[in-house]
Amino acid sequence: MKKSTDGNSIPLEDAARLSGRLAFNILFKPAGSLCNLGCDYCYYLDKSRLYGGREPRMSLEVLESVTRAYIEANDVPEVQFVWHGGEPLVVGLDFYRKAVDFQKKYADGKTIHNSIQTNGTLLSPDWAGFFRDNGFLVGLSLDGPESVHDQYRRDRGGKPTFARVMEGLRMLREHGVEFNTLTTVSKAGEGRGAEVYRFLKDAGSRYMQFLPVVEFVKDRDGDGRPLIADPSDEGVRPAEWCVSATGFGRFMTDVFDEWVRSDVGEYYVQLFDSALSAWCGLREGVCVFGRTCSGNAVVEHNGDLYVCDHFVYPEYRVGNVLETPIRTLMETEAVKRFAYRKWTSLPRECRQCAWLPACNGECPQHRRSDDGKNVLCEGYKFFFSHAAPYMDRMRKLLSEGRAPAEIINTKHIAYETD
């Protein structure tokens, strides 16, 4: 690869190669932003404005068309369908029965995987049985114990949801459904990382994803929840439910300390997996830590394709999959520009940062500081600094063909200097 000469950019052809792909993920939004809950911090609820406030629902004609096109467009033997929302269960079970039928019809020898992200409140034994029988991986949105979860995760009537989610979780476990948990880290979770982690373990989650809540808002006309601001909006302010940089760093550090002491190899935390990959010189485990934005597009209920779930705004709409082949859309200049702008827009300070390979400026959606840096920067620095000696040790174990879990019960780890 050619070297950048100014340190701030990479040649276009290299950037295109970095972002080039023969495979990609699509998050399908069968109900658009429609949801039975009204969580304060939801970044997707306001998307109904893009479609005139109508109740969106993917028709079976669109479903069949996008299923065929998506499978055809991926040049890989395994294709992943991710069902997302809003709340994807509001379209009903028959929709997914048809989805599975269409997948079988158009699989053409490829293996199809399904995962679905749900708030868990609409789960029933029928849903759980369907997910088990069809091998769906269910991502359950659960923010922690009741007092943390119910702070912002409420239904449209303002009622708490914790008890309903736990009932949904009970059904998943009872039916033997594979699941993991997605936990947003908001202001409500600050200072409670270890408690939240222990709670999730007790709830039966072995695979955990933690997502920092960082949103910027602007006031809407009249009363009500402020609007989530577009990237181009001016005069915006951080939402009151945002986690602070240090709050997020400390939260993840507290989780890490619990995990590294006794749970390595038994419980999996996406951030820790991704960090260890970076320490080993391997690819990131999640797109936000990559050098460029990788292929994770969104298809809305009507077939509109957007570059990323975090960038469903009019200026990031690439086209419609009913009008243009998905692969053509995914290879447009707009998508490539979006992909490599993550790298080319990275501030100089980030490029000189010791933690760059593990962080790469994280998600562009969070780069809202005046200096262009990620608003969570200090939190990530805190976390990576803390985790570094442990990551060093686990890398050493791996390079010797040993399991990282051997780090458990290590009484003291001295920092290994270069």
Added chain:
Amino acid sequence: MKPIEPKNPSKVIIIPHPQTPVKKSDPVNPEEVKTESDQKEEAKEEASEQPEK
């Protein structure tokens, strides 16, 4: 030691979005793990590739 930038970014691989439900990452192949000496070697290599000022 610090994290290392991967050297083969064009490999065809789907990196999940943070809101995509996933289970644990693929197991790490010990043969792909970069050691301290690998890193030093690469640093030397990179230094030699730098254009002269």
